[in-house]
Amino acid sequence: MTIHRAVVARVQPLTATMTRVTLHGEGLVGFESTGVGDEYVRLFFPHGPDRSDLSLPVTTEKGWETPEGRPVAPMRTYTVRAVRPESREIDVDFVLHDHGVASTWVAGAQPGDALGVNDPTGLYSPPDDLAWQVLIADQTGLPAVARLLENTPDGVATRVVVELPGPEAVQSLPGTKVTWTYGGNGHEASRLAELVSAAIPPGTDLTGGYIWVAGETNALRTVRRYLRKELGLPATRFKVVGYWIPDADSWNERYEALPDAVRAELVALWDNPVGDEEDLTIRYEARLSDLGL
Template structure:
């Protein structure tokens, strides 16, 4: 896995809660876009107070490792809003918030700030007979949703529902002749997420779903019941939907609580993925049910 080095070339506020940062650099032309609308990359941030001091890991097979004696770069995952390899640029939209690594970094970003990133991976994968799609997300899913709308074929009917903190977070989205976008306020760390409720309302039991694809992205824990609704209640085949967890409330404390689990419990959870029996979405549901029982 190659880690590329890029630098901030432009910073553009989009709303009170989101900023678009354009990255450029000699390595960026080597960045190969998958062409998939919700492709994501891992971003490697400066490890300390000096924004210009970047300790990038090196490739290690399919992963990466930090050279001995070097500090470890914090890593976060983000959606690529736009990729322009021919111009040696990519755009990434950041949600602004005070917690963690990425939000405060983005709020203070200036041209010349360095960052590391790897090659992208895409998830949005509608079937060949796509005639209609439901897109539901919170604020973190907006960059992917916008890119999906940009590239949706003209004849596809699209129903999009977006949960943002408040009206200050609403932003213009690409126009599509057969798309309807509904904005709703709440969730996003400012209150309980309504993503599960929104998906159930948009795609109720016994809905006619021939030629339909469903894409849902946002708060990870809120999407557990969404995945069960789509897979178990609606009995959808996995090629008809994609559920993508982008973030978790108190992500740092969640990781600490997971690491504190007894070794045998962590081994049991890991064993679900060692030799998965059945469809991976079903395995994911089992895994998430166990996490819920553990209070995670």
């Protein structure tokens, strides 16, 4: 894995609630897209007021670590909206809100600012017999939905449902009719679980299908259980991706405050897996719910 130093080339407002930042530069030499529509990167932000001063970690066999004596760079995960290798450019779309490292940074972003970017990872993985798909997301999943639509082969029927905070967040999407709903997104309770069950009700013929859902992590616990336990879908037929947690700093503090034995129990679930990853994730999320997390 490589962590690249990238520089802001352009900043483009998309809607009242989302801004696109185009990154470029010699530091992106060797950045290779997976070609998967929902691929994501970790962005490393400046740690102080100098927007060009990055304390980039160095890669190790286990991931990365901050060099001794340097501050830890704030890090957040974002979807890659587009990659143009010929011009060494990548686009990243940022949801705008009134708090947080990334939103604060993008509010003042301008050409010449610097970010660290690691190599991308993609999650969308439809089966070979794909004939139709359902893509459902809140606003944070909108960039991935747009790119997935651009990459969808001709002949694959696609239904898209997106939950936005309001009409001001609507974007033009390629190739298919979109059902826009309003709510959730940190302003109201998420309706993602309701939207999924309405789009794929019990009794749906799932032959040739694939379901991809992304958005608020806690709301997606119900979605995962529904797809796996109620509909009985194998892991190859769906992907549920948690993008954000409401009040994430508080959540992390509460997790770290758990007794050592409880945190060890949660880690042990992953160290000694029983069943496939989706079943394991359901057990892990159920335990978190029991703990009030």
